[in-house]
Amino acid sequence: MVPVLTQLLHAALSSATPIALAAFGGMFSFHANVFNIAMEGMMLMGAYYAVYGAYRFGHWAYGVLFALLSGLVLAMIFSLFAIVLKVDEFITGIGINMLALGWTTYSLRATFKVKGAFISQAIPPVPKLRLFLIEKIPFLGEVLSLHPFPVFVAMILTFVFHLILYRTAFGLRLRAAGEEPVAVASVGLSVRLLKFWSAVLCGILSSFAGVYLSLGYVTLFSENMSNGRGWISLAIIILVRGKPVPIMLMSIVFGILENLGLLLQRYAVPPQFTAMLPYIATLFVLYSYARRSSST
Amino acid sequence: MNTVRSVLQTAVAISLAFLVAALFILLQRSSPFEVYMALYEYGLGSWFSFTNTLNASFPLILTGLSASIAFSSGVVNLGQHGQFLWGALVAAVAGVYLKMPGWFGTAFLAVLGGLVGAGWAALAAFFKRKYRMDEFISTLMLNFLAEYMTLYLATYPFLDPKAYVPSTRMIRREYFLASFFDVNLAFFVAVFMVFLSWWFLWKTWRGYEARMMGYNKLFATVGGCDVETDTSLILILTGFLSGLGGALLILGGTQHRFMKGIGANFGWDGVMIAIMAQNSVVQTLFYALFIGFLKNGAVGMEFETSVPSEFVMFLQAIIVLTLVGARSGFASLSDWLRARSELRRLMK
Numbered sequence: 010m011v012p013v014l015t016q017l018l019h020a021a022l023s024s025a026t027p028i029a030l031a032a033f034g035g036m037f038s039f040h041a042n043v044f045n046i047a048m049e050g051m052m053l054m055g056a057y058y059a060v061y062g063a064y065r066f067g068h069w070a071y072g073v074l075f076a077l078l079s080g081l082v083l084a085m086i087f088s089l090f091a092i093v094l095k096v097d098e099f100i101t102g103i104g105i106n107m108l109a110l111g112w113t114t115y116s117l118r119a120t121f122k123v124k125g126a127f128i129s130q131a132i133p134p135v136p137k138l139r140l141f142l143i144e145k146i147p148f149l150g151e152v153l154s155l156h157p158f159p160v161f162v163a164m165i166l167t168f169v170f171h172l173i174l175y176r177t178a179f180g181l182r183l184r185a186a187g188e189e190p191v192a193v194a195s196v197g198l199s200v201r202l203l204k205f206w207s208a209v210l211c212g213i214l215s216s217f218a219g220v221y222l223s224l225g226y227v228t229l230f231s232e233n234m235s236n237g238r239g240w241i242s243l244a245i246i247i248l249v250r251g252k253p254v255p256i257m258l259m260s261i262v263f264g265i266l267e268n269l270g271l272l273l274q275r276y277a278v279p280p281q282f283t284a285m286l287p288y289i290a291t292l293f294v295l296y297s298y299a300r301r302s303s304s305t
Numbered sequence: 306m307n308t309v310r311s312v313l314q315t316a317v318a319i320s321l322a323f324l325v326a327a328l329f330i331l332l333q334r335s336s337p338f339e340v341y342m343a344l345y346e347y348g349l350g351s352w353f354s355f356t357n358t359l360n361a362s363f364p365l366i367l368t369g370l371s372a373s374i375a376f377s378s379g380v381v382n383l384g385q386h387g388q389f390l391w392g393a394l395v396a397a398v399a400g401v402y403l404k405m406p407g408w409f410g411t412a413f414l415a416v417l418g419g420l421v422g423a424g425w426a427a428l429a430a431f432f433k434r435k436y437r438m439d440e441f442i443s444t445l446m447l448n449f450l451a452e453y454m455t456l457y458l459a460t461y462p463f464l465d466p467k468a469y470v471p472s473t474r475m476i477r478r479e480y481f482l483a484s485f486f487d488v489n490l491a492f493f494v495a496v497f498m499v500f501l502s503w504w505f506l507w508k509t510w511r512g513y514e515a516r517m518m519g520y521n522k523l524f525a526t527v528g529g530c531d532v533e534t535d536t537s538l539i540l541i542l543t544g545f546l547s548g549l550g551g552a553l554l555i556l557g558g559t560q561h562r563f564m565k566g567i568g569a570n571f572g573w574d575g576v577m578i579a580i581m582a583q584n585s586v587v588q589t590l591f592y593a594l595f596i597g598f599l600k601n602g603a604v605g606m607e608f609e610t611s612v613p614s615e616f617v618m619f620l621q622a623i624i625v626l627t628l629v630g631a632r633s634g635f636a637s638l639s640d641w642l643r644a645r646s647e648l649r650r651l652m653k
Contacts, residue, residue, distance in 0.1 A: 090633075103577070111615070111620075112622075118615045119615075240446070281456050284453050292443060295443060296438055299436045
């Protein structure tokens with residue numbers, strides 16, 4: 010029983026990472042009161058360019074670099090439309106998601122001459138880290154050690170972002186820009202600039218989530234491989250009202266569910282049903298959220 | 306005057322989008338001129354291409370209509386994909402196993418598909434009404450559930466063992482929709498639904514309430530609309546349209562069976578069409594035809610040039626973004642100019 014549990018938790022942390030990273034990105038938009046729903050597309054774009062960079066230049070670090078740049082470019086496009094041209098944020102987000110889906114599908118075909126998925130031995134995955142000392146602790150060590158490094162980045166960022174949001178001037182200003190934009194403007198700060206920074210952070214973090222999807226979780230790129238994770242992150246952000254630590258915890262809950270599904274597959278439950286678990290969980294989460302907010 | 310301006314704006318925006326796309330084609334070392342010629346040849350160039358475009362656009366008209374009506378009523382139905390899939394699957398399965406006289410069977414299957422789509426949307430309506438769950442996320446999540454559930458049904462219980470990909474058996478031949486001068490009846494049904502929707506929105510009191518809800522929910526409530534009932538109704542109605550689209554794709558498309566990936570991108574395309582059409586049902590028809598033209602022309606583009614057909618997905622996104630960006634840009638520019646002239650007047 011215990012090996013199953015450690016395996017489950019180990020895998021859950023792994024599946025939680027892309028959801029948490031994208032949710033951290035969306036969290037900044039949430040606090041700046043920007044309705045940014047482009048995490049799905051930014052993640053997909055990041056996943057594609059991670060594979061592209063890593064494959065072309067033979068090192069995972071190039072993958073990370075390319076992915077982050079692609080996220081930055083999408084953030085710029087988002088800002089151009091939503092902040093400069095004042096297009097509806099929801100419409101911009103849908104446009105960006107479509108752009109990412111279209112561009113990666115097309116690029117996959119045009120660059121790698123394949124349809125559906127690009128798999129190659131020549132794609133270097135991101136390295137897995139062993140943790141000294143912690144590794145030796147019986148249960149905890151097995152759960153925590155031997156993950157690709159973005160998993161640890163996500164865990165550390167949870168606390169860093171908590172501090173940034175609630176203990177720094179930037180966090181205070183960002184939250185103020187969301188809640189009382191007039192007050193922020195009256196002390197001479199630019200609300201649009203703060204919104205722009207939130208979009209940039211969202212792009213970088215979501216595309217980093219994409220890196221983990223295509224170079225950490227598995228080592229390949231397939232069409233639409235983000236598969237709704239961006240939307241699940243959005244649901245989490247709304248549910249926990251953009252608080253970093255609860256975002257991480259909720260992501261782990263989703264990670265557990267995703268892997269519970271894989272576990273059930275061993276007992277001959279069809280894969281189509283086990284794959285549904287995260288989405289059903291999201292519906293359930295929405296249900297309990299509606300319950301809670303109606304009672305208060 | 307206003308119509309002229311908006312048509313002009315649209316024309317400018319679409320030209321701009323094609324220019325941006327041309328740059329990307331140049332980067333791929335292909336000639337944009339050749340690509341666009343091929344797109345035109347295969348999308349509109351001959352009677353054959355033209356009717357093919359019409360036949361390619363009927364699912365888009367219906368999902369676009371579904372999104373337009375929902376958005377214009379302030380209801381965020383993003384569940385077109387799932388509703389479409391369910392409509393398609395049930396029509397496909399019933400079309401194999403039910404025995405009915407030909408024309409009645411076809412009509413029955415189409416309506417059945419629509420009702421199933423409506424039922425799937427009704428789930429979201431139920432969640433919203435009973436538990437106050439936001440339809441924005443719930444319809445999205447239901448898409449994923451529909452995707453996996455229909456795939457399961459086509460992979461195990463209703464699998465055609467002779468097929469290469471998970472798919473159901475072909476429906477009975479007598480249910481196939483006929484064509485008039487190569488235009489499939491499904492297209493006429495879709496156009497008829499556009500008129501019906503227009504009539505509903507502009508000539509009935511429920512439609513009036515729906516539009517008021519879209520303008521201002523609070524105003525509608527104060528004015529005596531039963532906003533909750535109207536929201537559920539719109540969700541179910543728009544679900545019916547998407548489901549009908551799915552059923553018609555089985556009856557009037559080329560496959561006549563449900564197969565993995567048959568829903569393609571019709572759901573999101575519908576949402577994009579609604580955005581381009583600014584949620585007007587009449588404009589939806591035109592934009593759906595436009596997207597249908599691009600999709601159909603894409604096949605030719607792949608034949609004639611080295612640009613793969615997937616490029617059209619990207620082109621579509623570029624067009625949407627350029628269109629909404631240009632529209633919004635024009636609007637804020639004219640606001641700014643008006644404010645400036647007002648300021649000048651006051652300064653004098």
